[in-house]
Amino acid sequence: xxxxxxxxxxxxxxxxxxxxxxxxxxxxxxxxxxxxxxxxxxxxxxxxxxxxxxxxxxxxxxxxxxxxxxxxxxxxxxxxxxxxxxxxxxxxxxxxxxxxxxxxxxxxxxxxxxxxxxxxxxxxxxxxxxxxxxxxxxxxxxxxxxxxxxxxxxxxxxxxxxxxxxxxxxxxxxxxxxxxxxxxxxxxxxxxxxxxxxxxxxxxxxxxxxxxxxxxxxxxxxxxxxxxxxxxxxxxxxxxxxxxxxxxxxxxxxxxxxxxxxxxxxxxxxxxxxxxxxxxxxxxxxxxxxxxxxxxxxxxxxxxxxxxxxxxxxxxxxxxxxxxxxxxxxxxxxxxxxxxxxxxxxxxxxxxxxxxxxxxxxxxxxxxxxxxxxxxxxxxxxxxxxxxxxxxxxxxxxxxxxxxxxxxxxxxxxxxxxxxxxxxxxxxxxxxxxxxxxxxxxxxxxxxxxxxxxxxxxxxxxxxxxxxxxxxxxxxxxxxxxxxxxxxxxxxxxxxxxxxxxxxxxxxxxxxxxxxxxxxxxxxxxxxxxxxxxxxxxxxxxxxxxxxxxxxxxxxxxxxxxxxxxxxxxxxxxxxxxxxxxxxxxxxxxxxxxx
Amino acid sequence: xxxxxxxxxxxxxxxxxxxxxxxxxxxxxxxxxxxxxxxxxxxxxxxxxxxxxxxxxxxxxxxxxxxxxxxxxxxxxxxxxxxxxxxxxxxxxxxxxxxxxxxxxxxxxxxxxxxxxxxxxxxxxxxxxxxxxxxxxxxxxxxxxxxxxxxxxxxxxxxxxxxxxxxxxxxxxxxxxxxxxxxxxxxxxxxxxxxxxxxxxxxxxxxxxxxxxxxxxxxxxxxxxxxxxxxxxxxxxxxxxxxxxxxxxxxxxxxxxxxxxxxxxxxxxxxxxxxxxxxxxxx
Numbered sequence: 001x002x003x004x005x006x007x008x009x010x011x012x013x014x015x016x017x018x019x020x021x022x023x024x025x026x027x028x029x030x031x032x033x034x035x036x037x038x039x040x041x042x043x044x045x046x047x048x049x050x051x052x053x054x055x056x057x058x059x060x061x062x063x064x065x066x067x068x069x070x071x072x073x074x075x076x077x078x079x080x081x082x083x084x085x086x087x088x089x090x091x092x093x094x095x096x097x098x099x100x101x102x103x104x105x106x107x108x109x110x111x112x113x114x115x116x117x118x119x120x121x122x123x124x125x126x127x128x129x130x131x132x133x134x135x136x137x138x139x140x141x142x143x144x145x146x147x148x149x150x151x152x153x154x155x156x157x158x159x160x161x162x163x164x165x166x167x168x169x170x171x172x173x174x175x176x177x178x179x180x181x182x183x184x185x186x187x188x189x190x191x192x193x194x195x196x197x198x199x200x201x202x203x204x205x206x207x208x209x210x211x212x213x214x215x216x217x218x219x220x221x222x223x224x225x226x227x228x229x230x231x232x233x234x235x236x237x238x239x240x241x242x243x244x245x246x247x248x249x250x251x252x253x254x255x256x257x258x259x260x261x262x263x264x265x266x267x268x269x270x271x272x273x274x275x276x277x278x279x280x281x282x283x284x285x286x287x288x289x290x291x292x293x294x295x296x297x298x299x300x301x302x303x304x305x306x307x308x309x310x311x312x313x314x315x316x317x318x319x320x321x322x323x324x325x326x327x328x329x330x331x332x333x334x335x336x337x338x339x340x341x342x343x344x345x346x347x348x349x350x351x352x353x354x355x356x357x358x359x360x361x362x363x364x365x366x367x368x369x370x371x372x373x374x375x376x377x378x379x380x381x382x383x384x385x386x387x388x389x390x391x392x393x394x395x396x397x398x399x400x401x402x403x404x405x406x407x408x409x410x411x412x413x414x415x416x417x418x419x420x421x422x423x424x425x426x427x428x429x430x431x432x433x434x435x436x437x438x439x440x441x442x443x444x445x446x447x448x449x450x451x452x453x454x455x456x457x458x459x460x461x462x463x464x465x466x467x468x469x470x471x472x473x474x475x476x477x478x479x480x481x482x483x484x485x486x487x488x489x490x491x492x493x494x495x496x497x498x499x500x501x502x503x504x505x506x507x508x509x510x511x512x513x514x515x516x517x518x519x520x521x522x523x524x525x526x527x528x529x530x531x532x533x534x535x536x537x538x539x540x541x542x543x544x545x546x547x548x549x550x551x552x553x554x555x556x557x558x559x560x561x562x563x564x565x566x567x568x569x570x571x572x573x574x575x576x577x578x579x580x581x582x583x584x585x586x587x588x589x590x591x592x593x594x595x
Numbered sequence: 596x597x598x599x600x601x602x603x604x605x606x607x608x609x610x611x612x613x614x615x616x617x618x619x620x621x622x623x624x625x626x627x628x629x630x631x632x633x634x635x636x637x638x639x640x641x642x643x644x645x646x647x648x649x650x651x652x653x654x655x656x657x658x659x660x661x662x663x664x665x666x667x668x669x670x671x672x673x674x675x676x677x678x679x680x681x682x683x684x685x686x687x688x689x690x691x692x693x694x695x696x697x698x699x700x701x702x703x704x705x706x707x708x709x710x711x712x713x714x715x716x717x718x719x720x721x722x723x724x725x726x727x728x729x730x731x732x733x734x735x736x737x738x739x740x741x742x743x744x745x746x747x748x749x750x751x752x753x754x755x756x757x758x759x760x761x762x763x764x765x766x767x768x769x770x771x772x773x774x775x776x777x778x779x780x781x782x783x784x785x786x787x788x789x790x791x792x793x794x795x796x797x798x799x800x801x802x803x804x805x806x807x808x809x810x811x812x813x814x815x816x817x818x819x820x821x822x823x824x825x826x827x828x829x830x831x832x833x834x835x836x837x838x839x840x841x842x843x844x845x846x847x848x849x850x851x852x853x854x855x856x857x858x859x860x861x862x863x864x865x866x867x868x869x870x871x872x873x874x875x876x877x878x
Contacts, residue, residue: 357778360778364776
């Protein structure tokens with residue numbers, strides 16, 4: 001059978017700042033049969049999105065399609081003029097972008113935007129289009145399909161918006177749908193709903209698709225075959241099960257290995273050591289603080305945690321759960337409104353102004369985005385050298401020597417010293433970020449999503465570095481992430497945050513066994529596994545109330561609206577306390593205790 | 596695809612831009628130099644009445660004609676550059692320095708300080724600038740220090756607003772949080788962490804602000820409240836030669852052209868320099 005999409009020797013060139021011209025896609029060829037989904041996977045800069053956009057005959061600003069052919073059905077996309085492309089886009093090829101929130105016009109109701117392409121292409125009248133849209137909403141399992149179209153984009157959740165965008169793409173019954181990292185910006189517990197909706201829609205409509213992602217486990221659920229890209233070149237094209245079982249190319253093997261990070265050996269034993277950090281009864285947030293010490297917009301409530309000397313605590317939770325605020329409170333950047341933070345037996349003042357320079361030195365923060373964490377106008381050796389001067393008064397040759405040691409410790413070449421952050425790769429910047437924190441010789445290192453912005457292979461190297469630093473320097477670390485796999489790989493203990501409260505703490509070893517808080521169970525089940533039938537077999541999709549309101553209950557358990565075990569009258573009226581269970585697990589759930 | 600057509604279509608434009616890139620800074624440099632050396636370069640004594648008619652036209656002897664006293668117009672414009680460029684430069688430097696420092700402080704300190712400074716300067720900005728200038732000059736008399744301070748005070752609030760908004764964005768970035776968590780002083784955070792990341796906008800604002808100041812100073816002088824006789828800046832030159840208008844004397848239009856050439860050249864110079872700066876920043 002003739003393939004529906006046929007891309008031959010595609011070459012895309014881009015202008016560089018120097019006025020030159022470089023090839024960013026170097027002769028890529030692949031084809032997709034009707035009704036199949038091709039996955040494009042690769043790290044950032046591999047050209048995967050550029051190729052996907054080229055399928056619509058589109059090249060981003062400064063780029064141009066320099067050679068090769070793209071054929072969709074009978075249409076030669078590379079030979080079309082502007083008019084022809086307009087007829088193609090939205091009609092025969094539709095596009096689903098990574099950030100639905102940025103792709104919807106906030107000033108128009110959702111329905112008007114969903115049916116827009118059908119009206120532009122004159123396929124049906126408005127009433128028909130609306131009816132079709134409602135049908136699609138239903139197929140996508142979007143709650144309130146009849147009325148959700150009247151809402152504005154800010155009135156629906158991120159996961160719903162992503163599915164609404166898919167409905168928008170499917171309304172013209174396009175031959176080809178391009179999915180550009182459509183679930184990357186979502187929390188795992190939301191991602192699973194969206195993936196399920198996509199997979200069903202693709203199957204029911206026999207849609208041909210190109211699915212771009214950096215996440216091998218996600219693509220394994222959706223794609224029939226996978227193209228592995230690197231630096232604009234195809235490394236390997238294989239059917240999905242084959243690629244997972246027998247990756248032929250070395251780079252594919254690396255990707256596979258990085259997708260399931262191996263456990264890094266921990267330097268500490270299971271036994272609890274003397275606590276270094278203790279946070280108790282801590283609440284923090286924004287706005288005016290009332291008489292009880294609760295801020296107008298509380299982000300964290302009644303947090304209790306301890307980290308033993310030399311241990312690594314992983315803090316996990318979805319976006320908005322307050323995990324980054326927790327790090328900021330401990331560092332003093334966001335003063336706690338209530339409760340205490342104790343380091344090595346000494347109570348710390350809530351704000352930076354009240355802490356001594358020595359106390360500030362002992363806690364160091366490593367931020368997620370190395371791009372914004374390093375001052376782009378300051379050379380690397382000054383970035384790393386400043387804490388040396390500030391805390392230890394080092395100058396001249398002594399400081400230079402120490403900077404070189406720190407570069408060496410983080411496996412950076414000494415030559416990066418006089419360069420600016422913009423000249424470094426993402427992984428290198430993150431290493432500088434670590435080197436600066438280590439320069440202060442901290443007792444406690446707070447790592448906020450340090451691998452989230454990195455490609456999986458680079459992130460794996462950073463995890464190795466962290467494990468090595470823990471081993472060599474005996475650092476105590478708090479590792480914040482939304483990614484359970486990363487936390488599992490590096491941490492001794494795990495703490496689960498939900499909506500600003502601790503819902504569970506456990507030793508990392510207890511993760512796969514024992515009884516957990518319903519949210520922890522959901523989180524565990526939502527992490528995609530590297531096998532093609534994960535989406536069908538995981539129980540996670542049935543672990544939460546579908547489309548439940550995200551509204552917080554003021555008095556009860558925050559997970560109440562989504563919880564299947566929830567008992568009205570108990571769970572929504574009082575806050576469950578943490579209770580101990582076998583295996584060192586402590587969970588805050590009434591129902592778990594009752595069972 | 597479109598690759599073969601684009602460069603050709605761009606070529607004449609690109610040529611125009613590259614000429615502009617050389618000529619415009621040259622005009623700016625010329626006027627800057629005249630601000631210092633105009634008196635010496637001038638072919639005649641700017642204040643000396645020449646052996647000529649009033650409002651003479653352009654001639655080999657008097658390149659830009661003569662004024663209402665029969666003085667050489669070219670010499671008077673070259674000498675006037677000292678006042679127009681000099682006063683504007685001083686006033687702009689004052690306004691921008693104060694605006695940048697206040698903007699940095701407001702973003703780094705935040706809270707009540709930020710609110711207080713912002714609201715106070717908002718109150719100032721709401722007074723029409725020409726009226727404000729007239730009142731201040733009328734109250735304190737039209738001396739050069741008063742003019743400089745008046746112009747600086749008038750343009751400080753706008754400058755503060757721009758710089759504060761740029762600084763607030765930089766101050767929200769993680770590297771500033773890292774510096775704070777280290778316990779660095781507010782001054783260090785302002786000068787070493789935030790300021791280097793707003794050099795482009797500050798320079799662009801400086802150029803724009805300079806143009807506003809030149810125009811306001813010229814307006815004030817035109818109304819007779821600026822630089823006082825016997826000295827004359829370009830605005831005063833236009834004013835004093837108004838009677839030449841019925842005769843079509845070049846003395847009226849030449850100072851106006853000088854004002855236009857300076858403001859346009861500064862604008863385009865800043866534009867191209869800042870544009871290139873931004874592009875390099877992307878790389």
